[in-house]
Amino acid sequence: MDGTGVSITIEDGGGHVLVVAGDPGADARPAEVRQPIAVTGGVIGAVVGRGAVDGRLMDAVVRTVAASIGALVEASLVVDAQTDAARVADAAAVRIEAELTLGRRIQRSFIPLASPRIPGYEIASHYEAAREVGGDFFDVFRIRGHRGRLAICIADVTGKGIAAALLMAFARPLLHAALDHAAAPGPALERTNRILVEERYSSLFITALCATVRLRTGHVQLANAGHEPPLVVPADGGPITWLEGSGPLLGAFANIELAECSTVLAPGDLVLLYTDGVTDARAPGGERFGDDRLVNALDASRDGTAADVVEAVCDAYHRFQADEPAADDVTLVAIRRAPRRR
Numbered sequence: 001m002d003g004t005g006v007s008i009t010i011e012d013g014g015g016h017v018l019v020v021a022g023d024p025g026a027d028a029r030p031a032e033v034r035q036p037i038a039v040t041g042g043v044i045g046a047v048v049g050r051g052a053v054d055g056r057l058m059d060a061v062v063r064t065v066a067a068s069i070g071a072l073v074e075a076s077l078v079v080d081a082q083t084d085a086a087r088v089a090d091a092a093a094v095r096i097e098a099e100l101t102l103g104r105r106i107q108r109s110f111i112p113l114a115s116p117r118i119p120g121y122e123i124a125s126h127y128e129a130a131r132e133v134g135g136d137f138f139d140v141f142r143i144r145g146h147r148g149r150l151a152i153c154i155a156d157v158t159g160k161g162i163a164a165a166l167l168m169a170f171a172r173p174l175l176h177a178a179l180d181h182a183a184a185p186g187p188a189l190e191r192t193n194r195i196l197v198e199e200r201y202s203s204l205f206i207t208a209l210c211a212t213v214r215l216r217t218g219h220v221q222l223a224n225a226g227h228e229p230p231l232v233v234p235a236d237g238g239p240i241t242w243l244e245g246s247g248p249l250l251g252a253f254a255n256i257e258l259a260e261c262s263t264v265l266a267p268g269d270l271v272l273l274y275t276d277g278v279t280d281a282r283a284p285g286g287e288r289f290g291d292d293r294l295v296n297a298l299d300a301s302r303d304g305t306a307a308d309v310v311e312a313v314c315d316a317y318h319r320f321q322a323d324e325p326a327a328d329d330v331t332l333v334a335i336r337r338a339p340r341r342r
Contacts, residue, residue, distance in 0.1 A: 004050030006058070008065060010037075019130045029232055033058045035066040038073050047289050116140055120215060120338050122306035128277075128313055129331040135164025135204075136275050136329035137172050142234050144180040150178040154333055155208035156227065156275040158249075167204050170338035171196065171250070175208065184257040185223035189250065193225070195253040206250040209273060211304060217339050218265035225250050231295070233302050233309070235268025235339060240295050240302075243271075268339035270309060272298060277328035281317040284324050289317050306334040 008021045037045040048068065049062040116123065123140055135157030143149045153175050157164040174192045182188035182220040189210055196206070209227040213220050222230070226249030247258040265271065274294075281289040295314060301312035310332050317330075 006049065006320060008062070009048040009050070010065075010069070011046045011048065015046075023122065030078055033062045035059075035062045037070050037073070038067050038278040039070050043074060045069075045229040059073075079330055116142065116150075118142075118215065119240050121150075121213075122334075122336040122338060123311035124306040124310040124332075124334045126310050126330070126332040128326065130277065130329050134279065135159060135168050136236075136331040137168045138273070138331050138333050139172065139176055140333065140335075141176065141243070142276070143212065150213040150215055150335075151176075151185075152211045152213065152273065152274040152333060152335060153179065153208065154275065154331060155206050156251075156277075156329070158205045158207075167206065171206055172206075175210065179210060179212070181220040184221060184260060185212055186260045189223050189225050189258055190256055193250045193256050194254070197254050205252050211273075213265070218267075219262065220265060220271065221260055221262045223247075223260045225256070225258060228274055228279070230274075231272045231298060232263060233272065233298050235266060235270075237302075265335075267337050270302070270306060270334055270336040272309065272313070273333040274313075275329060275331045277326065278313065278317055278332065279320045280327045281330075282324050283320055284322050286319070289320050293317070293320065299338065306336040307332050307337070 010020075012018055033049045035047045035049075036043045037047060043094060044126045047062050047066040049065075051058060052108060056196055068205065072128055073322050125138060125140070127136065127138070129136070136155070138154040143151050155168075155171065155175065156323045157167045157171070158279075171192065174195055175188065175310070178188035178191045179185070182191060189208060206225070207227040208225045209222065209230065210244075211220055211222040211230070222243055222245075226246060229244055229246065231240055231242055233240050243261055243263060245259055245261040248256045263271075267338040279294055289333075294313065297313045297316035301309045304312070
């Protein structure tokens with residue numbers, strides 16, 4: 001703008017000159033037009049126009065320059081704010097991931113990493129959380145004071161994620177202690193339910209199945225609180241059957257009564273306990289894995305060990321699921337009475 005007899009000056013909020021463009025000339029007293037530079041937070045400076053030109057033209061030029069500078073500063077502030085928010089979000093994500101990793105390690109420590117060695121029996125298991133932490137759990141242990149009896153427990157908290165994992169961490173030791181001190185699985189589940197109702201403040205509930213095995217005879221006594229019934233695979237080639245019988249899930253009602261059922265494992269017979277994450281596994285087209293495919297996988301592997309059976313079921317639902325994300329946590333526990341040696 002040099003030589004046009006017009007100058008544009010940009011000042012900061014304190015009136016200090018930041019930029020001068022052009023020269024108003026010295027031949028005449030120039031007109032002056034001032035326009036504040038306004039942003040959302042207030043006025044940050046001003047644009048001043050000087051020159052011996054038409055006042056309306058000068059006013060239009062100065063207003064346009066001030067508005068353009070304000071818009072640029074506003075956009076810059078938005079970008080800075082978004083950048084700061086992104087940094088905060090990234091830091092929060094890192095912190096949450098670290099906490100979830102720790103939670104996953106703690107929860108995994110609750111799950112038996114190795115099945116107990118029980119002479120005359122094979123025990124195998126598989127646990128797979130749908131998210132970082134899950135709501136399934138299981139336990140296999142000798143009952144305190146009764147070395148000849150084995151307790152097996154499998155349970156599934158309704159819901160997924162952190163809330164389910166917290167309730168699982170609360171309920172698991174309750175079930176263990178109840179089975180150690182109760183005369184049978186039914187009373188153990190009923191005692192656990194009373195504590196859950198009295199001390200739990202949550203909309204989540206638990207399906208659970210507990211069984212005791214008399215190791216010398218193979219007698220299995222079982223109580224079911226809304227859980228999937230276990231499957232019995234006989235060694236003689238007979239049909240695979242469910243151990244039917246189920247009562248209310250845990251945490252829903254103050255008082256429940258659970259009927260018990262029983263069976264006897266002959267040498268070579270196997271019982272499979274599982275959560276609904278197996279049968280609810282989805283193919284990419286949306287079809288459920290279902291009961292029939294589970295039974296077929298068991299039938300195809302029935303001559304194998306307990307570990308062979310668990311592996312066969314896992315392979316079957318993984319192939320069926322393909323790349324589809326897991327619909328729910330998956331837990332499997334198989335116990336097989338060792339076959340007689342020939």
